[in-house]
Structures are given as structure tokens and as C-alpha cells.
Amino acid sequence: MNKRDFLRTAGGASLGLTLGDARALFAAASATPAVELAADEAFWASIRAKFKLKAEYINLENGYYCMQPQEVLEAFIAHVREINTEASYYMRTKQYPNKEAVRDRLAGLAGCSSEELIITRNTTESLDTVIAGFDWKPGDEAVMAEQDYGAMLDQFDLQARRYGMLNRRVSLPLDPKSDEEIVDLYARLITYKTRLLMVGHMVNITGHILPVRKLADMAHSKGVQIMVDGAHAFAHLDFKIPDLNCDYYGASLHKWLGANLGAGILYVRKDRIEKLWPIYGDKGFNDTDIRKLNHTGTHPVHTDLAIMNAIDFHESIGIARKEARLRYLQNYWTKQVRGLPRIVLNTPADPRRSCAIANVGITGLAPKELARTLLDKYRIWTVAIDTANVQGVRITPHLYTTTAELDAFVRALTAIAGG
Numbered sequence: 325m326n327k328r329d330f331l332r333t334a335g336g337a338s339l340g341l342t343l344g345d346a347r348a349l350f351a352a353a354s355a356t357p358a359v360e361l362a363a364d365e366a367f368w369a370s371i372r373a374k375f376k377l378k379a380e381y382i383n384l385e386n387g388y389y390c391m392q393p394q395e396v397l398e399a400f401i402a403h404v405r406e407i408n409t410e411a412s413y414y415m416r417t418k419q420y421p422n423k424e425a426v427r428d429r430l431a432g433l434a435g436c437s438s439e440e441l442i443i444t445r446n447t448t449e450s451l452d453t454v455i456a457g458f459d460w461k462p463g464d465e466a467v468m469a470e471q472d473y474g475a476m477l478d479q480f481d482l483q484a485r486r487y488g489m490l491n492r493r494v495s496l497p498l499d500p501k502s503d504e505e506i507v508d509l510y511a512r513l514i515t516y517k518t519r520l521l522m523v524g525h526m527v528n529i530t531g532h533i534l535p536v537r538k539l540a541d542m543a544h545s546k547g548v549q550i551m552v553d554g555a556h557a558f559a560h561l562d563f564k565i566p567d568l569n570c571d572y573y574g575a576s577l578h579k580w581l582g583a584n585l586g587a588g589i590l591y592v593r594k595d596r597i598e599k600l601w602p603i604y605g606d607k608g609f610n611d612t613d614i615r616k617l618n619h620t621g622t623h624p625v626h627t628d629l630a631i632m633n634a635i636d637f638h639e640s641i642g643i644a645r646k647e648a649r650l651r652y653l654q655n656y657w658t659k660q661v662r663g664l665p666r667i668v669l670n671t672p673a674d675p676r677r678s679c680a681i682a683n684v685g686i687t688g689l690a691p692k693e694l695a696r697t698l699l700d701k702y703r704i705w706t707v708a709i710d711t712a713n714v715q716g717v718r719i720t721p722h723l724y725t726t727t728a729e730l731d732a733f734v735r736a737l738t739a740i741a742g743g
């Protein structure tokens with residue numbers, strides 16, 4: 325059966341596709357290259373049918389977190405019920421073996437050893453564990469970008485106050501001509517006192533994908549460690565963490581993996597674990613065991629379990645298809661507006677330097693006014709960004725987004741810019 329026949333006979337556009345149906349659907353589509361499948365609206369309509377959407381607005385703000393498909397949400401609710409029924413019996417007999425199994429599965433997804441990965445609540449917890457766990461000495465230096473996420477910049481500032489270390493910040497260009505332009509920018513701020521470089525894998529306000537591997541090689545050649553903020557890249561881009569050659573990597577699973585809220589990962593390269601100080605004490609583990617960083621106390625353990633269901637859904641689609649579709653959607657609308665009068669794209673033009681996320685502004689219109697008009701007049705939900713060199717609204721489609729929705733956004737944007 326070919327893909328179109330499958331969609332017809334299985335009623336792919338109906339709401340009731342099971343995980344098994346989805347696997348069969350993708351098996352039927354497996355002969356189609358990911359880039360070609362990315363433009364197949366009938367195929368993606370069958371994925372959209374798995375999400376419960378509001379009719380009142382078009383949601384183009386999936387960067388905060390990605391809504392879960394109904395089957396993953398239902399699996400999560402079933403875990404909540406199951407654990408509530410077993411209560412302390414679950415906590416004392418099943419909690420830890422189950423958590424280990426989820427950790428193993430996540431490590432497989434990340435391409436690293438389970439001994440280098442822990443489950444956290446989110447990127448903030450992951451990266452702040454590294455920043456606050458570093459043995460800073462007065463005069464030490466760290467390098468980061470002013471476009472990095474505020475919570476991490478604040479955590480570095482706290483270390484500066486506490487230990488007398490110094491933070492240096494680059495400002496990222498919106499449309500770099502080469503990887504070397506970015507690598508040089510960071511390299512210029514590295515001194516003999518620099519110990520840690522923080523880089524965003526995908527800058528959240530612009531969608532800019534940074535050349536992380538080249539940055540890591542440069543940092544290591546100067547004896548500097550590198551920590552990567554992967555909040556938006558993990559389960560969005562097709563890569564394995566060890567291929568980036570970084571020392572630390574943090575990500576949120578409620579963004580692009582589609583896990584429920586409050587799930588993240590921290591990767592620490594094996595030989596970097598020993599020197600990190602845990603935030604919460606736990607003498608049960610050796611200094612070289614990453615689990616020393618993972619004493620969370622009593623917490624929502626059903627979240628850990630539901631990560632498995634999110635991975636099932638993610639893998640039923642496949643990372644190559646997911647990345648190709650998300651990049652297709654972004655290019656679909658940005659191609660139509662780049663270069664138009666008053667419209668400013670704050671995302672690199674080179675398609676290899678971005679994926680789902682892009683940012684657009686209108687000259688002479690404050691970002692919050694643009695976001696307000698899009699919602700009030702056109703029923704399109706976005707988020708205003710007005711920081712560093714970025715003034716615009718962030719547009720983040722999800723797997724359920726249609727090209728018809730993006731057409732509506734393009735019409736709205738050009739009408740506002742023309743008016």
C-alpha cells in the first residue's frame with residue numbers, strides 16, 4: 325500500500341489514529357525522502373489530527389513549549405492515576421528502576437552513555453547546575469552572548485558577585501556570512517583566564533543555529549570548556565550530543581520532544597563530572613557518578629514515565645522528517661516576506677542556519693504593538709521580542725501547523741506593513 329492509499333483507507337485525517345496507525349502510516353511513507361514528505365500537506369494533516377487545537381486563534385508560539393498530541397497526554401494522565409493508586413509502594417519499589425529505564429532511553433536518543441546523562445526539570449535546572457557547580461576562583465572568566473537566555477545570564481552574574489569571576493558577552497549578528505564569523509567573535513573574547521564558554525545551539529529569540537562543533541573545537545584548542553544551551557535544538561535538529569564535542573549540554577523535553585511540562589536533560593562529559601559541585605547533597609554516589617547531581621527530593625515521578633510516551637511519538641515520526649517539515653514551514657513563510665518594504669527578518673537567510681523558529685519585525689512598529697495587532701485583528705498568537713539587537717515577533721510553527729495558517733500570517737503581516 326502506498327502512502328496516499330494508506331491515508332485514504334485508514335482515514336488518516338480522523339482524530340482516532342493510534343500509535344500503531346501512526347507507525348503504519350510512516351512505514352507507508354518511508355519510501356518518500358524527508359524533504360519531499362515535508363511538503364505533503366495531506367500527510368501532515370494526519371499528524372495535525374492528533375492534536376486538540378483551539379479554534380479561536382492560530383497558534384504560532386510553540387517556542388515556549390510544544391503542545392502534546394492527545395495520545396501522549398492521555399498516557400501521562402494514566403501514569404498519574406497509576407502512581408496515585410500505588411502511592412508509596414510505587415515510590416519505594418518501582419520509582420528508581422523506572423527512572424533508570426527512562427534515562428537509558430534518553431541516552432539512546434542523545435547518543436551518549438547513560439552515565440553521562442540525568443533527567444532534570446528543564447534547561448534552567450540543567451545549565452544552572454553546571455554554572456553554580458563550577459569551582460570559580462576570583463578573576464576567572466566566562467564568555468557568552470547577550471542573546472543568550474536571561475536565566476543563565478543571571479546565574480553567571482550571581483557567580484560574578486559571589487566569587488569575583490568576570491563575564492564577557494559577544495553580540496551575535498543576525499545574518500552571518502560564515503561559521504568563522506561566529507567562531508572569531510567568541511574567540512576574540514577568550515583570554516588566558518577564560519574557563520567556560522556558553523553557546524546557544526539555537527538562539528531562542530531568532531532561531532539562529534550556531535556552529536557548535538566549530539565553537540567547541542576552538543574553545544578546547546584554547547583550554548576552555550564549553551556548555552551548550554540546547555533548549556530549542558534537542559529533538560528538533562538531527563544530531564547526537566557527543567558529535568558536538570561539548571562538555572555540558574542542557575535541554576528541555578517539554579519543548580521539541582513534546583514531553584509534558586517539567587522535563588529536561590543534563591549531559592556532562594564523563595571526565596567533567598568529578599569536578600562539578602552538586603547543588604543538593606547526596607553522599608550515596610561517588611564524585612564521578614553523575615547521579616550525585618540529581619537528588620531532586622520527592623517530585624512528580626509520573627513526568628519521568630511519560631517521557632517514554634513522548635519518545636514513542638517522536639520516533640514514530642522520526643527526527644529527519646520532523647526537522648525537514650519544521651524547516652519547510654519556516655522557509656514557506658519567510659521566503660514570501662524577506663525583502664518586502666518595512667519587513668525585517670531577524671533570522672539568517674541561509675536555510676542551514678535556522679529551522680522552525682524565525683523572527684520578523686516591521687520598521688517603525690514596536691514588537692508588542694505588532695504582536696497585539698496580530699492577535700486582536702487577525703487572531704494569530706505570537707510573542708513579542710524586544711531585546712539586544714532583536715526587535716520583532718517570534719514565529720514558531722509546530723508539527724500541526726498548516727501552510728494555510730502560514731498564508732494567513734503572511735497576509736496579516738503584509739497588510740500591517742503596508743498600512
Ligand SMILES: Cc1ncc(COP(=O)(O)O)c(C=O)c1O
Pocket residue numbers: 387388446447448449472473475524526527528553555556576
Ligand atoms: C534558549 C533557552 N534556554 C533556556 C530556556 C529555559 O527553558 P526552561 O524554562 O524549560 O528551563 C529557554 C526557554 O525558553 C530557552 O529558550
